[in-house]
Amino acid sequence: MSDDLKTKRILVIEDEYFIASDLARALVTAGAEVVGPAGDLATGLRLADSEEIDAAILDVNLDGAMSYPIADRLSQAQVPHLFLTGYDGWSLPATYRNIPCLPKPFAMPRLLALVGRLCGQQAQA
Amino acid sequence: MRLHPNVPGVRRRLQNGAEGQRKEQRGVSRIWPGGANGMAASVRDADWAESGLGPVEGWPPSLRQTLDNLLSQPLPAALLWGENLLYFHNDAYVGRLALLHPAFGRPLLENSPDFPGRSAINQVLAGQTVIEDVPRSVLMNEDNPDCVMVLSPVHDEQGEVQGVLLTLAARSGEGFLNARLPISDGYRALFNVLDEGFGVVEVLFDADRCPSDVHFMEVNAAFERLTGFGNAAGRTMRAFASDHDQHWYEICGRVALSRRPERFENPDAAPARPYDAYAFPIGEPRQNRVAILLRDIMPRLQAEAALHANERRKTFLLELSDSLRPLADPQDIMAAAGALLGAHLGADRCGYGEVDAAGDHFTVVRDWTSGRTASARGTYRIDDFGLKLTADQRTGRKLVIEDALADPRTQGVESAYIVAGGLRATLAVPLMKEGRWIACFFVQQGSPRTWTAEEEALLWDVAERTWAAVERARVEWALRDSEKRLRVAVSELQHRVRNILTVVRSVFARTFDRRGDQEEMADHFKGRLDALARSQIVVTQTAAGTADLENLIRDELMSVGAHDGPQVRIEGPDVLLNSKAAESLGLAVHELTTNAVKYGALRATGASLDIFWTVDLDQGGQRMLTLCWDEQGVPAVSINPGHEGFGRELIEEALPYRLGAETKLEFRGGGIRCSIAMPLDMAPNRQLKEPVDER
Structure with missing residues (x-):
């Protein structure tokens, strides 16, 4: 595993406790700092606005509410992010089709690699 | 004249x-009066010095004009002029009546005591026209017994009556004396059954050779029917005193003089029937006779009109279909159909309305108006419009009102019509489907209007087509809606399946996270998987996707062979949990149950388990569920934190995060006590406590 994630601040938005907690543990193990996790839209928006973030992992469906507004804020702030989703790609609105998307269930190493790449891009930019 | x-x-x-x-x-004056006939010569040649009139050069123009007309007139006629009623007559008059006459140009009363019109002369001099029967006894020609004498005043330049014009004429259309053409009976019969009008006329010219009148010599029945000149034979056109004669005089005059036939159509402004005519000269040129053939063109005009109407109807229906086809919204279809037909018929209001299933109310969602009246949008009680009127609609018959204010059927229900816009004329056709009145297409006018059969036929067509288009759109709408809902449902299912798989994966990882007996861990995992499955089953059994808390708990206990009795008490009000709460609470109850079976109240003899819950309103008015799991009488055991890690995390971390619950898990002497307090209607997600991002 590369060092891409070391000291990076990663926002985690996921409403399912076990997934959120697994993500947080894996990120901490990889040397990152976790912002959140949060499972609802309001908290997610607040964190996206107020915290310093290098990259974000967003579950698309937060207990029925879509996390798109958080993605919009992050895009504005040029914070790279990815979606976790139980949906197929076609159900994403066209605006968000360019955002990396990892279908559930996912393998943790793959997710960490993807988040690492996002942070790397951010560093280059 | x-x-x-x-x-x-x-x-x-x-x-x-x-x-x-x-x-x-x-x-x-040197040659007056002109003409070759005998009486004209008599006027020219006579010495008028003694008559009181003086030489012809000095005669008043009114006298000369009247004499001109008289002398050229083919009907037998005479003139009585001046104070002494000087007597003039034309050639045709000669020998008509078996009477003593005064000499030409002499006073009437000189030699004519039996003159039949004598008694009427004073009336005529007072300005009246009088028609007198001519006694059969004085007629020379017994073939024409039904003869009258027409006495009319002649005015001078000052408008005073100066003379009496006397004309002998036939009373009936059977003709008069020799004026009729000799036609055999066989031909006459044929003549009268012809569809074509046929007539022979003699054109009468004035002194300037201008056609001044037309004398009908012979006409058939069709001629009379087409021209509207009844009993025309033997009469002149001026007798019918219509303003449209001039065309006839000119055309017939032209044909008589030029001897060239002419065709013309409908010269009259208001003929009885429209016709086209062919006029051609007959007889000797000096007779000025013209034959006229008339052909009734009403059938042709009607056929043309019908063809045109049919063409217009087809074009309109095509336009209607084209306009309705692309429309997907039933309301748009109703509005478009109303607008097209309303404009086409020049109506004031037009639209499509539907009858409710009970047949009591009629609803117009969108109609069209000309701008001169209000919209009929709204729902109306059908019986308000009068039972006499609505009975027809209910049985599938059209409703026709030409004027609501004059129609006896609308009496007593005028207010309903005023509410409906106060329109005077209505044409409405009902649509019946499977014996039920389901809709109605109406067209209305602010002023009284007579609806034609074509308009009615068109309305039926439009009504049927509109209904079909509306139904088509509704079916498509429902299909699209159901497809959309199905897509959403499939999408949600996919989301849930993948989420639960991710959860299962996580539960699996946590179960096998630590060293220990593989078999025991496998049992744990199977138990948790079963608990997840049970909550899924309970949730999917109800349409609303909810689970009953008590059932959830009993199912869990039953899975380990426990049920309520003296040892186990379960008590609480009915509570429905949504799928999220059912899933999380189900797992928590499973963990507590598993623990109780292994180490607690469900294992130890003499121990007991109370499971109870209440629902209360919190300060914010939210329903709060408080669930207690209370074990008593369990001997103290040392708890293996390795085994209890998952359950503890679930209760202390997952429930607060997932359900916004406040939880407390206590390991006391006598058993475990757990309390879970959570909002029932809204479960705000919380931030995880761990790992904590302390800043």
Whole structure:
């Protein structure tokens, strides 16, 4: 595993406790700092606005509410992010089709690699 | 005689003015009166010095004009002129009546005591026209017994009655004396059954050779029907005193003079029936006779009109179909159909309305108006419009009102019509489907209107097509809606399946996270998987996707063979949990149950388990569920934190995060006590406590 994630601040938005907690543990193990996790839209928006973030992992469906507004804020702030989703790609609105998307269930190493790449891009930019 | 400004001679006179008129009089006076007939010669040749009239050059123009007409007239006629009623007659008059007559130009009363019109003369001199029967006894010709004498006043230049014009005429259309053409009975029968009108006329010219009248010599029944000149034979056209004669005089005059046939169509402004005509000269040129063939063109015009109407109807229906086809919204279809037909018929309001299933109310969602009236949008009680009127609609018959204010059927229900816009005329057709009145297409007018059969037929067509289009759109709408819902449902299912798989994966990882007995861990995992499955099953058994808390708990206990009795008590009000709460609480109850079976109240003899819950309103008015798991009488055991890690995390971390619950898990002497307090209607997600991002 590369060092891409070391000291990076990663926002985690996921409403399912076990997934959120697994993500947080894996990120901490990889040397990152976790912002959140949060499972609802309001908290997610607040964190996206107020915290310093290098990259974000967003579950698309937060207990029925879509996390798109958080993605919009992050895009504005040029914070790279990815979606976790139980949906197929076609159900994403066209605006968000360019955002990396990892279908559930996912393998943790793959997710960490993807988040690492996002942070790397951010560093280059 | 009337003056016609477009008669060439008259026009010339008007243009030349007074001087021209004098010149003409002088020019004419040398030979006046013209013409070759005997009586004209008598006037010319007589010495008028003793008559009181003086030489003809000095005669008033009114006398000369009247004599001109008289002398050229083919009907037997005479003139009585001046105070002494000087007597003039034309050639045709000679020998008509078996009476003693005065000499030509002599006073009437001189030698004619038995004159039949004598008693009427004073009336005529007072300005009246009188028709007198001519006694059969004085007629010379027994073939024409039904003869009358027409006595009419002749005015001088000052408008005073100066003379009496006397004309012998046939009373009936059977003709008069020799004026009729000799036709055999066989031909006459044929003549009268012809569809074509046929007539022979003699054109009468004035002194200027201008056609002044047309004398019908012979006409058939069709001719009379087409022209509207009843009993025309033997009469002149002026007898019918219509303003549209001038065409006839001109055309017939032209044909008589030129001897060339002419075709013309419908010269009359208001003929009885429309016709086209062919006029051609017959007889000797000097007879000025013209034959006229008339063909009824009403059937042709009607056929043309019908063809045109049919064409218009087809074009309109095509336009309607084209306009409705792309529309997907039933309301758009109703509005478009109303607008197209309303404009097409020049109506004031037009639309499509639907009848409710009970047949009590009629609803118009969108209609069309000309702008002169209000919209009929709204729902109406059908019976408010009067039972007499709505009974027809209910049984599938059209409703026709030409004027609601004059129609006896609308009496007593006028207010409903005022509410509905106060429109005077209505044409409405009902649509019946499977014996039920389901809709109605209506067209209305602010003023009284007579609806034609074509308009009615069109309305039926449009109504049927609109209904079909509306139903088509509704079916498509429902199909699209159901497809959309199915897509959403499939999408949600996919989301849930993948989420639960991710959860299962996580639960699996946590179960096998630590060293220990593989078999025991596998049992744990299977138990948790079963608990997840049970909550899924319970949730999917109800349409609302909810689970009953008590059932959830009993199912869990039953899975380990426990049920309520003296040892286990379960008590609480009915509570429905949503799928999220059911899943999380189900797992928590499973963990507590597993623990109780292994180490607690469900294992130890003499121990007991109380599971109870309440629902209360919190300060914010939210329903809060408080669930307690209370074990008592369990001997103290050392708890293996390795095994209890998952359950503890679930209760202390996952429930607060997932359900916004406040939880407390206590390991006391006598057993575990757990309390879970959570909002029932809204479960705000919380931030995880761990790992904590302390800043």
